[in-house]
Amino acid sequence: MKKIIFSAVLACLFVFNTQAQDEETSNDDYNKWQVRFRVLSVVPSPSDDIDGADVDISTAFTPEFDFTYFFNKNIAAELILATTKHEVEIEDVADLGHVWLLPPTLNLQYHFYANDFKPYVGAGINYTIFYGVDSGDLEDLDYENTVGFSLQAGVDYNLNEKWFLNLDIKKLFLQTDVTPKGATESSEVGIDP
Template structure:
């Protein structure tokens, strides 16, 4: 399902970019700032190096805010702000409690124009902070803050000159080193989280 949605977005981007290139833009006016409010689904794609055990990190649904600054009509930078709480466990095994993630992300974007549609693609960097850890069945769990990268594709649809709807998909490449105090010793593991982030919301130009 995730591959189908992402492929559909990429196909739309190709169609709109071709259409936009065929139309000359006669109006050079544009809003330098935009803000969006989205509801996002954060879907981890987990992998780990723990022999004989698989870590499972639950999907989370949270609000997200972002701010976009346009250098010109096409090139922009977007700062994404959201925090998510995820339940963590060993599949068919121990409870690892939960952890909060705060991954402020800065993406550089390129925007296309086709009437009231504005598709865009982007790529960037994030720094993920882990906090509010509940250890579940263990004495202590430590998650190391980490730098990651992101890819992005999305679509804005203008409702009027000020307001627009937004669909956004991001793939985050993120891993962390985890240290678990089992009470009888420490277990260290590298865990790939690599979430897919799907968001739907509304934006405002100003």
């Protein structure tokens, strides 16, 4: 919980965004593009199907870019681009090294307007690519690239006509099959950041 609170404080203090949306827009008068630069905290909620063992995946901090296209004043699509490195271990058993995740995510959003505040909710799809694997104590590990779903909620606060602050929370429903070298069966590991 402390990591989540710390991440929210970081987002509020350091994440500035460029805004293509005008502060006052009508249904026919709005800009279609919005670009953000954010600092993310990725906090996995690991689970696994390995009997008698618990997989632990580290929290990571990373920069993130996203691009939002507005179909109209309220409905938009957001493409999220970031990559993170996570340490992986089976608690008190084995160091599984680290793995990089590239999880491009496309969300469909609905934006509300309340003066300088613009809250939004979204849902979408994610495709995670695993790369840069260091297997730690094992000879080799293979992580299967996978599709997942995402939910998000956030709010933009206008500082002026071009800049705003953003606070955003996302949940990815993400699982992968992990196979050690020479094994005939894989283990399903839930990452769910």
